[in-house]
Amino acid sequence: MYAKLLPTKKLTLPNGKVVVEKRPMTPLIIVLLLGFSYWSIQITGFDLEMLITRIGQFLVIIQEMLSPTWVYIPHIWKPLLDTIKMSLLGSLLGAISALPLAMLAASNITRSTWVSSTTKFVLSLLRTLPTLIVALIATYIFGLGTMAGTVAIYLFTIAYVGKLLYEQIENVNMDAYEAMHSMGLTTIQSFRYAIFPQILPNYFSTSLFCFEGNVRYAAILGYVGAGGIGLLLDESLGWRNYSNVGMILLMLVVVVYLIESISEHYRKKLK
């Protein structure tokens, strides 16, 4: 479409043949990007001078963070475990609930297009809402605490695992499924024996990957009062106690790294 708007360049080769060369899009893209950048700078009030003069403040915070208060560790354990519990429970329940939804959303299992496209739409709607905002809404309904965080993670997991799962289901080999169907098995039975084994490794590995990400998300959910280590983070940042923040972040990095290594190990095995 764009190529037609731009004039093409004609080259005549030594043997008299005329070759049409498309104009490159790059200059146009660069001009557009520069234009958008300028516009964004205007809107956001980007101020390089202020950044240079005040960046020292940022380094001061980093410096304080680099000397973490080790005595703070005993206070961190419980919220940290809460965070892990929230993400574990949310991911587990979410991954289980995602399976029937993915079946409903897959157009090769559910014959009714209406049902499958509605389910797909609901899944993408759930995925669109940022987890923190869902958690914020959940705190109004379920009260402050880990329950709200678990609900937020549960909903996100359903949406994420559900989407990847129905894409996989739509791409599986349908031969065995059709054979079983024609032998008189019900849809659920044929799904169980023909399609489930094909998607199982991917299902596990997607769920594990989602769990990894959820631990990171769960860490900040406390900021809106949804339980976990975010509560402490919010408190310490509020008091400008950056050494405590440093300690919390250090623990968080270690835990996230450990969980990621374990899950990566199992995901590699699943392949």
Place this chain on the structure above:
Amino acid sequence: MNHIDKQYYLEPNRRLSQLITGLILVVLFGWSLSAIQFDQLTANGLTIAKNILLGLVQPDVELLFNFTNGVPYLLIETIAIAFLGTIVGAVLAIPLAFLSASNIVPKPVAIIIRLLLVFIRTIPAIVYGLMFIRVTGPGPFAGVLTMSLTSIGMLAKLYVDVIEDLDTSILESMESLGCSVMEKIRFGILPQLSALFLSIIIYRFDMNLRDAAVLGLVGAGGIGAPLIFAMNSYRWSEVGSILIGLVVLILIVEYVSNKIRTKLVRG
């Protein structure tokens, strides 16, 4: 024993490992159940849930279409934050990515830079937001800086994968043709990287848009701040219109970015 039985017999016995995995899962499940408490769920919670749903179906229409300081303006501010953050992050991540690619720099340097990137990535965006607010004061500028820093972490990591997959045989053949270093970079390296890099950057912009929407919660500009104000004062129709605007924007951007990325990757 016929052929089928033989195949069955050959199937490895995984019952024990499956049992253990199942047990571990059940134990973890039981342990984490304490995260659920219903004691806080009161009748009040249910009315609020009802009100939120009502707000979503009866949004504040005036706010939704007020272009001077309504939802569209806030969305544009959010886009501007995400866009500028992505651009700055994308540029700054390039040198870091080359410095952490093990086929370009010596191993120790690569490992140190990689460790730095892991740290940058693990710290949640909200924490950066709160730190930058101390530098610049609340407002969209803090959001831009936060987005830039978080983008650097992820973009550099994804760039590295592309850089390490560079096809060096092209460079060798160009060298044998007598190309200069600049020519090798321009015609040998850039064409290999540009499409994939662009695809990664667009993907990150998509993510940044969601993060930028959240950053407002800490006062770093964008649509998050009005959202939390509306919620704290129980103005659910305003919440409804903000959420609708946000969801529509994210869906559109996701659709467009997916289209462009498939086009870029398939050429």
